[in-house]
Amino acid sequence: MRVVIFGASGMVGQGVLRACLLDDSISDVLLVVRSPLNLTHPKIREVLHTDFTDFRSIQDELTGLDACFYCLGASAAGRDEAEYTRITFDSTLAAARAAAADNPALTFVYVSGEGTDSTEKGRAMWARVKGRTENALLAMDFHAYMFRPGYIQPRHGAKSRTASYRALYRLTSWAYPVLHRLAPRHTTTTEHLGRAMIAVVGRKGTGPRVLNSEDINRLGSR
Template identity: 70%
Template structure:
């Protein structure tokens, strides 16, 4: 299986990349980044590209792809709805449409988050935009899965690029077993996320929107 990952330098992306490199059925892993990742592996092929809204310059390198894992995202803090939409919606749909053009049997796995608003009408800006993005992906003619994790515990060196999250994880990481026991419906790890993404490419999963319980079940 050949896969492409957008956002492999982030915390969730780290978990997905690790799962792919460790998986014996994954033969090629393409990562699209703006800066070199600093990782070498026989399976790994890195594409450096700056404009995620226009992938035409690299579309020829995005062929023969079975699955795309898309954990790329940013915090909405301090961003206007227009700017957040450009990164969250425009970038994601550009990737999906470009890949689908060359790979009609594509499986696309998008990481949004618990609280995403499928109605697109709620008061919370990020939830509306994420909901719009999910709805647009689900309307495309491909196998699309929306992952909505709650609290994500980083594993195996995964680090959040958002300062406040990074500090929170550093302070509360030791509490994760307790948090997971108290709120199993709302907690998962980067390791479970990575394995669950691979799982939905291999087995018939009727649910298209998956939460932490589903992620933990698939990634166990």
């Protein structure tokens, strides 16, 4: 199986990449990145690209793919709806169209978030934009799965690129087992996320298309 990962430098992306490298069913992992990650592994190939709203210049690289794992995301804090839409909706849809162009059987997995608003009418701006993004992906002609994790515990060295999040995880990581026991339906790990993404590729468009933390944990535990 050949996969492409967008957002491999982020916390979720790091977890997904690790799962792909450990899984014998995956032979090739293409990383589309803005800056070199300088990772050395026989499965990995990096493609540098700066404009994440237009992938035409690297379209030839996106062939022979079985799956696309889209792990890019940004906080809505300090951003208006137009800017957040450009980052969240426009970039995601551009990547989806590029990945699907020459791969008719593609599975596209999008990491959204708990609280995403499928109606696109709620008060929370980020939730509306995420909902609009999900709806557009689900309407496209490929196997689309939306992942809506709640709290994500980093595992195996995965780190957030946001300093405040890194500090939060350092302060709260000891409490994750307790948190997971208290709210198992709202907590997961980068390890479970990565395994679950690989697992849904085998579903080929069947089963639930929107998965919460409980679904992710169940798939990622197999």
